Amino acid sequence: MNYKLFCLFVCLICCCKAFSQSHSNEIGAQSDNDSYLGQGSDRYYTDGIFIYYRHALKVNAGSELQNKVLGFEAGQKIFNPQSGSIYYGGKDDTRYIDRPFAAYLYVGSTLNLLYKNESNLKLGGQIGVVGPDAYGKQVQDYVHDNFGFYHPSGWEYQIDNNWELNLSAEYNRLLARGSWIDVSLTSYANLGNGFTGAGIGPLLRLGDFNQLFNSVSTQSTAIKSSSVTSLHSHELFFYYKPQFNVVAYDATVQGSLFGSRNPNSMEITLDPERFVFSNQLGIGYSGKRFVLDAAAIFHTKDVKQMVQSHQWGSVTLLYRFN
Structure with a gap:
């Protein structure tokens, strides 16, 4: 199973003795899936795939900035009800x-401003689509039909097409640090016709970690300057990130914010929970060439009608180069 391969990969990484070196570019991918936790579930946020390219920009010596990273990304998220098939008693129920049922497909860019005082401001924008043009049905049908899973049923009720512009801002700041432990403030805000909301919480790290301007924790392992003195030659740490989230709008649950409903549509929309609490447990690693971030995420219900909470695993692997 995927989670066994993932565990093996983590063990191999932990055995490596790679040494840190500054690289100004990195490329890689992230995969999210509820099956990574080995619970046999296939529900709610069930799959996500993302591709990243990040390039560190030059920072003036007299600036308050220690690092500056420009990023580009593309991704897809797929959402199900409590099962990917609602076929019961000989018919869809x-x-x-x-x-x-919903999918979100997008392209986007970020600018990560990382300061010497170990705070950072990450600004982002995405253009994307929720609905059939996001190809959630096609991707899920292909995976299920070709890898021995049940055939999905119910996508004709998915959220209708709506094109979106979504903006985001993320702010982090170091609060306290010891030799093997530190605590930071993490926060974000989203604004757009697809996703609007905010969240805040602490980040606790245990192990060998680097400053927030050059760390897995702030997606800043790409860095232009080779004169930065890191706390450790490589990062290997565990982290815990609880977060309190407020949801103002979610197009994957509520559908289009502005568009009028098609009278022939079979779209089923529901009601989002306005307050969602999440817990994230993970491991971060950065070495000479490779960066790994692996986590388990546990969410309370984000839709009022959901019969239970949900969880998924996330694995990000990046390759660093000059």
Whole structure:
């Protein structure tokens, strides 16, 4: 299973004795899936795939900035009800749709400003689509039909097409640090016709970690300057990130913010929970060439009609180069 391969990869990484070196570019991918936790579930936020390219920009010596990273990304998220199939008793039963079928496909860019005082401001923008044009049905059908899973049923009720512009801002700041432990403030805000909300919480790190201007924790392992003195030659740490989230709008649950409903549409929309609490447990690693971030994320219900909370695993692997 995927999670066994993932565990093996983590063990191999932990055995490596790579040494840190500054690289101004990195490229890689992130995969999210609820099956990574080995619980046999296939529900709610069930799959995500993302591709990243990040390039460190030059920082003036007299600036308050220690690092500056420009990023580009593309990704897809797929959402199901409590199961990817609502076919019961010889027909589709929409009573089992406790979270809408939906997919989100996007491209985006970020600018990460990282300061010498170990705070950072990461600004981002995405252009994307929620609905059939995001190809969630096609991707899920292909995976299930070709890898021995059940055939999905119910995508005709998915969220209708709506094109979106979404903006984001993330702020982090170091609060306290010891030799093998530190605590930071993490926060974010989203604004757009697809996703609007905010969140805040602490980040606790245990192990060998580097400053927030050059760390896995702030997606800043790409750095232009080779004169920065890191706390450790490589990072290997465990982290815990609880977060309190406020949801103002979510197009994967509520559908289009502005568009009028098609009278022939079979779209089923539901009601988002306005307050969501999440817990994230993970491991971060950065070496000479490779960067790894692996985590388990646990969410309370984000839709009022959901019969239970949900969780998934996330693995990010990046390759660093000049």
